[in-house]
Amino acid sequence: MSLAELIPNLQKLEKADKLRALQFLLLELAKEEGISLFIPNVSYPIWTPHNAFGAANTLMDMLAKPLEPKRG
Amino acid sequence: MAEAERYSFTELEPSLGAASYMPLLPLSLLHNDQRITVSALLDTGSTVNVLPFNLGAQLGLAWDEQSTPVQLTGNLAQFEARGVLLTAQVGSFDPVRLVFAWTRSDDVPPLLGQVNFFMEFDVCFHRSQLAFEVRPKA
Numbered sequence: 001m002s003l004a005e006l007i008p009n010l011q012k013l014e015k016a017d018k019l020r021a022l023q024f025l026l027l028e029l030a031k032e033e034g035i036s037l038f039i040p041n042v043s044y045p046i047w048t049p050h051n052a053f054g055a056a057n058t059l060m061d062m063l064a065k066p067l068e069p070k071r072g
Numbered sequence: 073m074a075e076a077e078r079y080s081f082t083e084l085e086p087s088l089g090a091a092s093y094m095p096l097l098p099l100s101l102l103h104n105d106q107r108i109t110v111s112a113l114l115d116t117g118s119t120v121n122v123l124p125f126n127l128g129a130q131l132g133l134a135w136d137e138q139s140t141p142v143q144l145t146g147n148l149a150q151f152e153a154r155g156v157l158l159t160a161q162v163g164s165f166d167p168v169r170l171v172f173a174w175t176r177s178d179d180v181p182p183l184l185g186q187v188n189f190f191m192e193f194d195v196c197f198h199r200s201q202l203a204f205e206v207r208p209k210a
């Protein structure tokens with residue numbers, strides 16, 4: 001499909017899908033160029049709860065309790 | 073000793089190439105009569121298992137009925153969490169009890185951590201082969 005054929009279809013997209021199309025093209029280009037999308041000096045959150053020893057003790061205590069009878 | 077089951081790493085972001093492969097384990101989580109299948113991240117750096125809010129809701133968990141508050145760390149420290157006990161089934165292995173910190177956040181994937189996934193299962197990572205093996209504890 002040529003760009004001339006594609007453009008009318010792109011124009012019909014909802015705003016959110018236009019943004020997704022932009023994102024798709026960006027990722028495709030980055031992949032082709034071998035470019036990493038990690039940007040220096042930008043924070044990327046890590047969700048791992050590291051050293052959550054209080055949480056671990058609490059959850060271990062839950063495991064140690066006798067099983068409750070099944071409801072219903 | 074049960075035979076290990078082998079799984080492939082999952083590519084999370086093609087634009088990042090080889091760096092984006094992660095060990096995601098498919099498993100079933102059960103609570104009362106509700107059962108869901110999830111892909112959870114094997115996270116050896118996580119002290120505990122973590123269940124995102126929406127998955128707990130899908131399992132029929134009621135937030136106000138969970139009476140054990142749990143304080144998580146790092147980026148999850150800002151969200152309330154409560155302890156929940158679930159039954160989990162990995163592959164063809166017998167179901168096991170897993171305890172989770174059920175967090176108010178939906179930005180985190182389900183995490184399998186030291187307490188108590190890695191207490192119940194032995195895992196061998198073959199990162200160079202993009203594979204890992206899981207077997208129940210002996």
